[in-house]
Amino acid sequence: MILLMKMKGAANVLNGLKPVILMVLVQVLFTSTNVLYKLAINDGMSVKVLTAYRLAFAAAFTVPFALFSERNKRPKITWRVIFMSFLCGLFGGSLFQNLFYEALALTSATYVSAIYNLVSGITFVLAIAFGFEKLKLGEAAGKAKVFGTLIGIAGAMVLTFVKGMQINMPFHVNLLKNNNPSSQHHHSHSSNDLLGVVCALASCFSNAFWIIIQAKMIMEYPSQNSSTALMLTAATIQATIFAFCSERDLSQWTLGWNIRLLASAFSGIVGSGVVFLIISWCIKKRGPLFASIFNPLMLLLVGCCGFFHVG
Template sequence: MKNVCNVVQAMKPTLLMLVVQVAFAGVNIFYKLAVNDGMNLKVIVAYRFLFATTFIAPVAVILERKKRTKMNWTILFQSFLCGLFGGSLAQNFYLQALSLTSATFASAMANLVPGITFIMAVCFGLERLNLRTTSGKAKIMGTLIGIGGAMVLTFVKGKDIEIGTFHFNLLPEKGAHPQVKATAGGAKTVMGALCALASGVSYAFWLIIQAKMSERYPHPYSSTALMSLWGALVSIMFALFVERDWNQWRLGWNIRLWTAAYAVLIVGIVVSGIMVVVISWCIRMRGPLFASVFNPLMLVIVALAGSTMLKEKLHLGCIIGAVLIVCGLYMVLWGKSKEMKRNNQLVPAHNTHEDEFDRVEVVVRDEVEDKSNQKERDKNGEKVSGDYHEDRKLEQNSHVPSQSNQGRDDENSNNTVFCT
């Protein structure tokens, strides 16, 4: 029984990351259904961050009330940028790409984020190319392969791949909403690819700004609450400015209600709240690389669900492009992990040698002093004054049983070495 518990405990991070990816895949499916029903994309994003703020703000107040760093204008501005790029812009661009293409296409393009982040980090001086190292070459090659896969995914169709279908279809027979058919042919795919790329760039901006903000404000719940608050404010203002029809904000007994229940309540509370905590726990237990390698699993789930339940056609070019993007993702992650291992090995090794040198220096110095003291005692005939004998006798009677003078000298010598 104990072995079974140990196995379950060891598998807990893996199982939790599987649950996270299934939840993210469900988000894409429900988003696609809501878009097909005609629900305004900006309204979805506004609802998401509104509910996320309502949930995460009290959690931040309760858990980080006593240890929160004092707020200043720099932290407030950084949180606004996080809410703008990582919240409103990233989600609006992503949903626009989802409406113009397919759930599989948008999920595949989302795997370009590590490569885009690497390029932007190099441009801002936060990363080095390191062309002479294996890790630097791997990150560059992975980024190029991912970009090539995105181009194949966008411009190459090829033969249709039939996976199969169920007896039920989640999409209505009447077809897609006019906002989904607004753009036709290859122009729709190119526009969707540009929106997906813009979403990746916005998300990469958020990662860089979030890293800077964490140095000044290392409180994950409070920073997430601030980001959700700014994201909600920007998204609501943008949605009200673009969409004046109040019927778009109304949730009836249709797919919009289910989307609000899942993509708003579940995404806003579970995905944007609880799932962030789960991912943070998995990163703390197994490291950031462990959490990143599960990202392509969402692509597989969305591709299977889209082909079987959403009438999405899988083309050969789509599969090849997705495979190239995933391969590029893993190359970038492998290069980053190799670089982190090298950096972690250099610092502890240097400190260890310094500590060993200090210990050897102390022991050798004590031994030399002990030998010099022994020579002086030999020259003086190892004679000790009467006062010294009386003091030693008092110490002997109060602490240690009778011992010879030589034993006391040896004990004194040993204590000198170890106490130093």
């Protein structure tokens, strides 16, 4: 009996740690995606085209997965669900990714990742405003959420804006050594840096709105795999229309056996398909705030990528 109780307790601990492990994995996958994006952009690929391809790969992966995994338990799709899918696709897919990766192209991965840590604070405020979280400052849990959010944001800002001691490694790996001239103009004008800051801040608000809307959609349509597939399908349509309207150079749409195809496929299937499925599941299990508090980890991982000269 005692052994069974211990085994049950261990299983409960593992179940409790599962969302934490998955969200840490999400940050690792996001960081890998950012590195590949930076390499593709450095190769001269348009951010808008890359985002359209990414979402197309993501939809192509998640739609069959959702159809198979939830074939016998999928609720009826209503016009309200379709509208919420459109909003999720806009704020979490097409708009967010175009803003985030345009900021990445105009500034640096480290800077954008630092600004991205504002998402947890914005999400916290929105979650309270929409009733998904209670402030509860009189309780230890409420104080921990507030102070944890503030400390996470402050730590990320300090890490970004305070110049520390430089560590000289015995050897370096420069993945951007073959710089494309067309990508270098982004860093030559302060106006581009300012635009990058604006895009980064706007992407934070867009992502925070998506997390809140996604939490609401899961309540309305509890099949998270199908809701993710609907979201990515809507995002693909939006991003493709936007890219075709703004990028008239047809050579940008050509994919060969190169970094452009790798970045599009990996960021779509893994960086969006797998990641959004995980985030949707974690939001369903632990709420919208939980899904955003792991963002500071990405800054640390991107900082480590500075060794490869892509941060």
